[in-house]
Amino acid sequence: MSLRLASPALAAAILFGASTPLAKALTGGISPLMLAGLLYLGSGIGLLIAIGARRLFGARQSAEGGTLAIPPAEWPWLLAAIIAGGVAGPALLMTGLNETSAATASLLLNVEGVLTAVIAWVVFKENADRQIVLGMVAIVAGGLLLSWQPGEVRFASGAILVVAACLCWAVDNNLTRKVSNNDALVIACLKGLVAGVCNTSLAFATGADLPPFASTLAAMVVGFAGYGVSLALFVIALRWLGTARTGAYFSIAPVFGVVISLAIWPDVPGVTFWLAAALMALGIWLHLRERHEHEHTHDPLEHSHAHRHDAHHQHEHDFPWEGAEPHRHWHRHEVLIHRHPHYPDTHHRHSH
Incomplete structure (x- = not known):
């Protein structure tokens, strides 16, 4: 596989990974649900402005060579993806975080990549060569190692909710592939707006207040890059690579999150970090060297x-x-x- 084909998925992982420590720096006085809502709203509104600017400068067609309209037959797939990944997933995660430590949640979030690949391979019948499976295993193992805290994981209701959130996002990834031929900016914009409105509404309903303007703006800017642009690139990768391979590349996001964290809060990475990075690099190398060829x-x-x-x-x-x-x-x-x-x-x- 050429690096050109993999580049949208890798770029999506970099942006999303970078958004995690940047969002963490904003968590001071912002409730988790409100922060999630602002991140998604920043994504949706930022992409809406980008789409508007594109039309303002005379581009009646998208930069990808097509109109902005999504065919009616594909709307059920998109709406189901938005409900699963933009509404149910964040709500389950935030509820689970109330009963689960941050370390446990970080570890369990790596389940998303596994569930994404399993659904793609079992339900949607994507081909899975041995090299791709081994690459996926290496990437997931790196993610587990990166977030591992001895003695932290235990069977609890909060952990079940986090895993349920991962299942929602895995379903979202596979359903989004069904509409990935459409304009990536439009798909990401719609998901961001709906998820943002739902999460901020839930936040207000539970008594949360809107943070100061500077914090609100910062959260929305982070959301635009880490959720909006990242998701648009993710959609393009789904179109080119399929769900399982895109999910595998996206699973390396924690490495970039750690790198940004070290830039904000300087520290010397331990042996675990370098072992995790090596495993993920091995997984990417296995995927990039794939050559799937046969008469079809x-x-x-x-x-x-x-x-x-x-x-x-x-x-x-x-x-x-x-x-x-x-x-x-x-x-x-x-x-x-x-x-x-x-x-x-x-x-x-x-x-x-």
């Missing part, structure tokens, strides 16, 4: 997404076309049998 059949398919006229898009147009690429329109794929390296992207979600 493309069944007839009609859909709409941004595309270029490559080997998979040799079709005529029934409308005037000036040759601009990428462009988006409904098109039909005829039966095609060929052999080349590929990954579980939009056109390679076949069984093996």
Whole structure:
């Protein structure tokens, strides 16, 4: 796999990982639910401004070559993803944090990557080569090692709620893949706005107050980068790599969080950090060296997404076309049998 294909997922992990210590620096007088709501609102509002600016400067189509509209048939997938990951997930996590230590929660949050991959492999039948599985194991092992606190993990109701939140986000990741052909900014914007409104409403309902303007603005800026831009990149990665591989790359976010933490609160990393970083680097290397190639059949398919006229898009147009690429329109794929390296992207979600 080329670094170009993996770069959106890695960039998403860097931004999200960096947002954790930055958000921690804001936790002083902000309730957890209010902070979650402000982070998501910053994500949604920031991306809404970006979309508006794009249209203001004359881009009637998205930068990805398509209109901003999401097909009606795909709205149920998107709404289900928003409810699972933007509403249920944060609510379960914040409730679980009331009964669980921060160390335990950090350890359990690594379950998200595992559940994401399991759902992708078992339910949605993404292919899982041995090298990809080993890479996933190395990355998750690094995450577990990074957040491990001896004696902290115990079977408790709070831990169950944290794991339930991870399951919600894993479901969210897999459902979002269903709509990943649409404009990434629009998808991330909608998720941020809905999650932000729901979480801030819950915060106000439980008696939380809006923090001072400076803290509110700082939280929203962090949310725009760490949740908004990061999620848009995550959606693009889902489109190119499939869910399991994207989830694996995203699981390295804690390493970047630790690096930023060390920059804010200087300290010498211990042996555990370097072992965790080495395991995650091994996992990334295993994924990058993947070469999945075999003869495969493309069944007839009609859909709409941004595309270029490559080997998979040799079709005529029934409308005037000036040759601009990428462009988006409904098109039909005829039966095609060929052999080349590929990954579980939009056109390679076949069984093996």
